[in-house]
Amino acid sequence: MPRDDSQQQTTGNGQQKRVLVFASDFSTSEGDRWLLDDIVDGFVSQGAQVDVLAFDNKRPRPRGVSERSDGRVRVISVGPEKTPKGSFAKILSRLKSAVLMHTSAYGVLRREEYDVAVFTSIAAMAAGVPGRLRLSGAVKNLVFVLWDFFPVHQVEIARLPSNPLVKSLRWLEYLSFAKADNVAVMSPANERFFRAYFRSYRGKTLILPPWAQTDEPSAADVSKAPVFTAIFGGQLVKGRGVETILQAAEILESRGAELKIVIAGDGALRETLEGMAASLKLRSVKFLGSIPQPEYRRLLKTAHVGIAATVTGVSVPAFPSKIVEYCRASIPVVACLDPASDAGDELLEYGAGVVLPAGDADMLADALEGLSSDLAVGRLTDLSQAARRFFDDKLSSTHAATTILGTTATF
Secondary structure, rough: OOOOOOOOOOOOOEEEEEEEEOOOOOOOOOOOOOOOHHHHHHHHOOOOOEEEEEEEOOOOOOOOOOOOOOOOOOEEEOOOOOOOOOOOHHHHHHHHHHHHHHHHHHHOOOOOOOOOOEEOOOOOOOOHHHHHHHOOOOOEEEEEEEOOOOOOHHHHHHOOOOOHHHHHHHHHHHHHHHOOOEEEEHHHHHHHHHHHOOOOOEEEEEOOOEEEEOOOOOOOOOOOOOOOOOEEEEOOOOOOHHHHHHHHHHHHHOOOOOOOOEEEEOOOOOOHHHHHHHHOOOOOOEEEEEHHHHHHHHHHHOOOOEEEEEEOOOOOOOOHHHHHHHHHOOOOOOEEEOOOOOHHHHHHHHEEEEEEEEHHHHHHHHHHHHHHHHHHHHHHHHHHHHHHHHHHHEEHHHHHHHHHHHHHHOO
């Protein structure tokens, strides 16, 4: 298929690098992008040839091999062709996809030669196919991107029960990525936790924060909200610290502070959180629900700061991916982080925001009030520019693609 030869990443013999991406979430739609859509475009921007094995249970597509509309990415889909309804149908769909990954898809991929293949947590979702292709010789270098320490993190934030069966899934997860040559973790604290949690792993690790689609810096055609506005964007589920944001809003309203807090996202706790806001009689908080990504990114540019919150009582170092989107939009970050997290270190190093302890509503209220005062005297501009520098240097999909492609240098 035709490829753009500009800015090509090449192998030692001068040929384009070939990349395989395993995607349990893959859209190809500008209105419904996922992290893997962004990294695929990052690889393409570096001139690499990209194949995607799509086993996406949320976005139906025809099974088989197709080319993306730009002709630069090949997608091998194992379905489903219709959205499964109900838990049992979803389980059957996953099992069918796994079988097709090991049969028809594997038959296509094992005849290829890839310089690097990438798969992401939860590793078991890829059904062992990445390791199988690595052993077959079709993949020279296998990179596992670890965003989620499964299942310990889910247990600690009470999204999964704490019982021996659930805890044993740790070993299934390890076996699913054990053949990886490199494991990419989000921060130095994540690397330390990884080495302690998966002591048997003998491959290499590299630091790779979450990323977002590379773009031009925020355009000036979007006006800021007339009142100081803080935004939280993300799933409304356990472990996101939204309760602390609502408590901080109550404190600020009691002080007579003039500001708005916008909460964009949906999830199992939305009704509970809206009920909490109603019971606190909050006038400054607005729930928007889930909105398309282009609309969300435009909304971010109207805000003055973005809030990233975690919860206390966890041992897994968190790196909230919403930080990436805030920095992409050139808005400073208010990061409320658990003690295990080091996600705030580079935020402070770049001067891109403020870092607070998770769960402290009083400190969050003070920080928002202080940033509102900074806006009034023009000091927020420096933080905004620093946030964008942080994105360009460390958080763009181009940076992520270049980092992963760099792992092939020793192969």
